[in-house]
Amino acid sequence: MPADAPTLDQKPNADGGMTPASEGSGHGAREHRVPRWLRPWIPMGVLVVVWWVVTDLVLQKPRIYPTPQLVAGELGRILSGESPLGSTYAHAGATLARLLVAFLAAFVIGTVLGIVAGRVKSLFDFSNSLVWIGLAVPSVVWVFVFLVVFGIGDVVPVVALVVMLTTPVFLGSAEGAKAIDRELLEMAASYRADWRSRLRDLYLPAILPFMLANGRVAFALGIKVVIIAEVVGLPNGIGLLVKYWKDQLYMAPVVAWGVLLIVMGFVVDRWLFGYFEKRSLRRTGARVSVVSAE
Numbered sequence: 439m440p441a442d443a444p445t446l447d448q449k450p451n452a453d454g455g456m457t458p459a460s461e462g463s464g465h466g467a468r469e470h471r472v473p474r475w476l477r478p479w480i481p482m483g484v485l486v487v488v489w490w491v492v493t494d495l496v497l498q499k500p501r502i503y504p505t506p507q508l509v510a511g512e513l514g515r516i517l518s519g520e521s522p523l524g525s526t527y528a529h530a531g532a533t534l535a536r537l538l539v540a541f542l543a544a545f546v547i548g549t550v551l552g553i554v555a556g557r558v559k560s561l562f563d564f565s566n567s568l569v570w571i572g573l574a575v576p577s578v579v580w581v582f583v584f585l586v587v588f589g590i591g592d593v594v595p596v597v598a599l600v601v602m603l604t605t606p607v608f609l610g611s612a613e614g615a616k617a618i619d620r621e622l623l624e625m626a627a628s629y630r631a632d633w634r635s636r637l638r639d640l641y642l643p644a645i646l647p648f649m650l651a652n653g654r655v656a657f658a659l660g661i662k663v664v665i666i667a668e669v670v671g672l673p674n675g676i677g678l679l680v681k682y683w684k685d686q687l688y689m690a691p692v693v694a695w696g697v698l699l700i701v702m703g704f705v706v707d708r709w710l711f712g713y714f715e716k717r718s719l720r721r722t723g724a725r726v727s728v729v730s731a732e
Contacts, residue, residue: 516695
């Protein structure tokens with residue numbers, strides 16, 4: 439075959455030369471035609487179209503199966519602050535305050551207990567079994583248990599949240615503390631480093647990737663637990679609004695609140711946890727798995 443003869447993986451171009459057949463064609467080229475920022479929104483667009491077809495053209499029961507148009511209208515009312523039970527912003531603020539207080543408390547408690555358990559094997563084995571038993575219990579069961587113990591009030595969602603959210607943070611911190619090189623611990627002891635230095639320079643860098651991974655799970659779980667607690671019996675919060683509209687058999691506001699909570703969780707996961715995860719990866723260069731809970 440002549441040296442300049444075309445091969446099967448080449449095709450003629452406009453200048454009379456030959457270019458690789460894969461260049462400018464095939465799956466890779468088609469993928470580059472879609473802007474990167476648009477790609478995550480394509481599945482959501484398909485989901486909205488399917489949702490509209492099923493609810494508007496097939497089911498045709500808008501009070502029970504709301505259409506995207508109805509949900510969009512309710513989103514506008516929520517953002518304007520309109521609600522039969524008072525300002526939506528006041529209810530959302532109460533929910534977020536409970537979630538934030540419990541999340542911070544769970545992070546502190548879970549981190550401290552996890553570091554201690556991670557350095558004492560017998561304590562880790564004992565507490566690890568208890569934690570997994572606790573994770574096996576559904577969230578709604580814990581809410582009812584604390585309702586019986588504490589009665590209706592703000593104590594119930596906060597205590598239930600702290601108990602449920604401490605477990606994944608505890609497991610992440612304990613696993614991170616176990617992974618610390620023993621030689622580093624011995625070096626810190628030989629130099630007589632105080633506990634602040636050990637915590638800042640040794641423990642926190644080691645457990646941070648684990649804490650972030652399981653912290654994502656804890657935050658998502660916290661949203662579910664606080665809404666359940668408010669639905670069961672609290673005088674304010676997003677859960678109270680969800681219960682009100684459910685009792686009215688009008689599901690469009692319920693779905694609208696669900697959309698807002700999903701967006702909030704997505705923003706916190708990508709922007710807040712994502713930011714700290716990138717910083718952690720620069721130092722450790724490794725990702726860790728997460729603990730799932732219901």
